[in-house]
Each structure stands twice: as structure tokens, then as C-alpha cells.
Amino acid sequence: MSNPAERAEKLTDALRESGIRLTRQRRLLLDIVSRSDDHPDAVELHRRATDQMPGISLSTVYRTLSALEEHGVVQRHQFQNDTARFEPADGAHHDHMIDLDSGEVVEFHSDQIERLQSELAAEAGYEIVAHRMELYVRKIDKEG
């Protein structure tokens, strides 16, 4: 865990080490993604990037996000009936609850569930390579 500034810096360092070329576009997007905590999609990130770099293209945003994902500094999530959303990948693993009314995404984690998942996989003769768990939820006692 770290604040957005540290976070962006750490990620930049990680990238520099990995040999990826650091263009203005990549620096900008890295900065924007690492400061975001709302799981934006590519179009939203493009919108935010455009404020600071008017000519940046959507293709570049997509390509950069893929590159950042490959380098492990960004994570991509494909929620139900929705565009791909992105978040910085520096924190601990977690899953998501998606508020069906507001679209808001809440992160959560349960060691207990993960343990059970591994046990179930093992029983079936498998080991887990990756998993995905999403809860599509609605506020209890919602007032309009």
C-alpha cells in the first residue's frame, strides 16, 4: 500500500527495470491509472489523459494498458456486460462487489474463501492458476 505519488513512482521504476520504453504517453497513463481508485475503463482513461495530452489516441491507451498489464503493474477486469476496467496492481489480491445500481466497485478479500477454493480444486485434481469472483449486489435498505 502507498499513496498515489509513491505508487506511480514505484511503478515507473519497475517499468524502467523491465526495459520498456518510457514515452510521454506511457508516463501519463501510468500516472493516471495509479492515481485512480475507481476502476475506470479505457475510454474513461482516454478522457482523463486527453486533459493533459490532447492528441493522445485511444489505440495508444489500449496498447499501453495491455503493455502495463503484461508488465504486471495494471490489472484488467472484465465484469459482466461491461467494458474492461483497469486498476493499479500494486496492492494485495482482492475480489470485487459491483453495485448494480450505481456501478460502484467495492474491493474485498477473504482468506477463508480462497482456502476453500483451493481445497475444492484439489479435490477435483486441479491446482488454481487464477480465479475470478464477483458479487453483483444492491444496497440493503436503500433510500432512493
Added chain:
Amino acid sequence: MSNPAERAEKLTDALRESGIRLTRQRRLLLDIVSRSDDHPDAVELHRRATDQMPGISLSTVYRTLSALEEHGVVQRHQFQNDTARFEPADGAHHDHMIDLDSGEVVEFHSDQIERLQSELAAEAGYEIVAHRMELYVRKIDKEG
């Protein structure tokens, strides 16, 4: 639980009651889906349907699957980086393990996990409307 024939019949009855018009195409697809236990996608279902009804169109397959889904007799799953896959919806709720090597889909269920999910949602002030849990797995001690 039921064998494929009973299963298809039950589903047909359910549909008749719900007022949906039973065309040849729908009957055929209903039959094919309810006999399938391998989570086929729309194109595969279209391929299978074509054997018995050469002119059936892919649009009809898509439209029919949506209709059957709306009527609760078919379930759609969108696994990672893949086309939508379908299965009959007459059994009990379950989740999926996807074998990354073979593409095979294994069904599983855990009351314990579901209980934990509900608790976690409740703690955050939410109730679960739907959820999705997928384990992307690989065989343990796989021999080539």
C-alpha cells in the same frame, strides 16, 4: 436432476406455460441445449442445429438463446476471453472450474463459500443479487 429427454420435456412445458411461441427452431435448440453437458457457445449450437435443420440462421440461435435465458431455462456464462457459453438451467446453482489446457469445464458448488459471500456482502451493507465465481485451473501431476 433428470435425463436429457425428461429435461427437454420439462423445459418445453415451462415455456408453453410462459406464453412463448414454440417454433421449430426453438424446439430444436431447446432440445439441443438441454441434452448438452459441455457448455457450448452459440456457434457450436448453431453447428449442431444445422445437422437437423440446415437453413437455421445464427441470428436465430442467438435470439433463441436470449429468449430461453429470459425465460429461465438456459443460463449464459461469459468466461474470461471467450465467447458466451450456454447450459440448461434446470439443475441446482453451481460455479465453474475451467481447465486452461483442455478448455473443459467442471461444475462445483460450496454452501460454505456462498455463506461467506453473503456475510461479506452484508458487512459492506449489500445483499447479493447474483455472483460469479470461476477457477481457472490446471491438472495436478499432469502427464503430457
Added chain:
DNA sequence: AACCAGTTGCGAACGATTTGCAAGTACGTC
């Protein structure tokens, strides 16, 4: 300052799925 492989912006391509429309059909009514 020069080099050049990696990157960008643009527009076109992609692939799964949906849609508009004219022709066809299920099924309640006579």
C-alpha cells in the same frame, strides 16, 4: 548529432453479438 527499433496516431479491420426489414409461420378465432 545520428541511428533505429520501438511507439504513436490514424483509419480500417475484427469478431461476437444485435438489429432492421421483408417474407414466413404459430396459433387463437371463425
Added chain:
DNA sequence: GACGTACTTGCAAATCGTTCGCAACTGGTT
């Protein structure tokens, strides 16, 4: 059993998020 009409179909075109080809550009190394 034929009729009428709203619902369905097949076809082709549209959609939409995302990827790709390509010529122009640029990090970062020499």
C-alpha cells in the same frame, strides 16, 4: 380447416469494444 395478425425467421448490415497495419515519429543508446 382456412384466416388473420402478431410474433419469428433469415439475411445482410450495423454495432461496439478492441486490435491491427502502416507511415511518421521518438526514446535512449552510440
